[in-house]
Amino acid sequence: MSYQERKGILRFPKATFERLKLYHALLSQLHAEGKVYVLSEDIAEMLRITPEQVRKDFSFLETKGKPKVGYVIKELLDELDELFGTGVDENIIIIGAGHLGSALVNYKGFKNIGVRVAAIFDNDPRKIGTMVGDLMVLPLKDLSRVIRRFKVKIAAICVPENAAQQVADLLVGHGIKALWNFSTRILDVPPNVIVQNEDITRGLLGVKHMLAESEKSSNADVLKVNER
Numbered sequence: 001m002s003y004q005e006r007k008g009i010l011r012f013p014k015a016t017f018e019r020l021k022l023y024h025a026l027l028s029q030l031h032a033e034g035k036v037y038v039l040s041e042d043i044a045e046m047l048r049i050t051p052e053q054v055r056k057d058f059s060f061l062e063t064k065g066k067p068k069v070g071y072v073i074k075e076l077l078d079e080l081d082e083l084f085g086t087g088v089d090e091n092i093i094i095i096g097a098g099h100l101g102s103a104l105v106n107y108k109g110f111k112n113i114g115v116r117v118a119a120i121f122d123n124d125p126r127k128i129g130t131m132v133g134d135l136m137v138l139p140l141k142d143l144s145r146v147i148r149r150f151k152v153k154i155a156a157i158c159v160p161e162n163a164a165q166q167v168a169d170l171l172v173g174h175g176i177k178a179l180w181n182f183s184t185r186i187l188d189v190p191p192n193v194i195v196q197n198e199d200i201t202r203g204l205l206g207v208k209h210m211l212a213e214s215e216k217s218s219n220a221d222v223l224k225v226n227e228r
Contacts, residue, residue: 016057022047023057024080028112031073039070086113091150092180095167096158097122097130097137100182104156105133118150140170147174156180157187 012020026046030038040054047054058065063079065071081087094101097120105117119142120135122128127137138146146152155176159167164183171179178194181187184202187195 012060016060019047019049019053019057020060020080020083023054024077024084027073027077027080031077035073037070038073038076040065042070084113089114089116090154091116091118091152092154092156093118093143093146093150093152094120094156094158095122095140095171096120096182097124097127097132098158101156101158102132104158105135118152119146143170143174147176153177154180156182158182161185 023043026043027038040051040058043054044051055065058071058076061076061079061083063071063075092115094104094117101120101122105120110116117135119138120132121138121140121143123140128139130137153176155171155178157164157167157171157179161184164181164185165187168179168181168187168189172189172193176193178196179187179189181195181197182199184199186197189195
């Protein structure tokens with residue numbers, strides 16, 4: 001019985017779900033270092049959040065901590081692995097054999113979360129037939145065959161903005177259920193299709209904003225000291 005079947009239909013708050021992914025990465029690191037237990041205070045310090053927030057997020061999980069001992073890292077990891085389906089192998093395809101698409105093909109971390117890149121596609125005749133890692137770049141006319149053969153549900157879109165919607169329409173038409181969108185285009189897809197946007201520009205804008213706020217705060221502290 002799956003995690004979702006045991007717990008029913010889970011609906012985590014979006015912010016909590018995003019932090020659970022951060023906890024998974026941190027706990028994986030601690031487990032690899034041989035750590036057995038971890039306190040919510042330690043997690044909070046490493047992720048720069050409050051211990052109360054960590055405990056509130058973990059209250060959505062079945063794994064419980066013990067006073068003064070903390071959480072058993074392996075137990076938390078096992079539950080998060082089940083929640084995120086890291087033990088279930090999933091084939092994905094990549095559209096766009098440019099620098100980003102090629103980097104995704106060669107990313108070694110996918111195997112740790114049960115993901116395998118089954119194929120990479122492009123419509124540029126100069127790229128079709130060339131090798132990216134262990135994969136040959138395929139033409140888009142082979143999409144249907146590959147999706148059926150490897151039972152693909154997820155596709156990464158690594159194409160320019162002006163081509164992204166057309167590619168999304170093509171993928172949805174071939175039965176793709178989830179799009180990992182690396183373009184800057186806001187995609188228009190049916191309600192039953194999942195879209196995860198990974199716009200590097202918007203991410204950098206967020207970093208710039210936080211840096212500016214941090215510098216404002218630092219400058220304000222300096223002014224307070226100088227005014228004394």
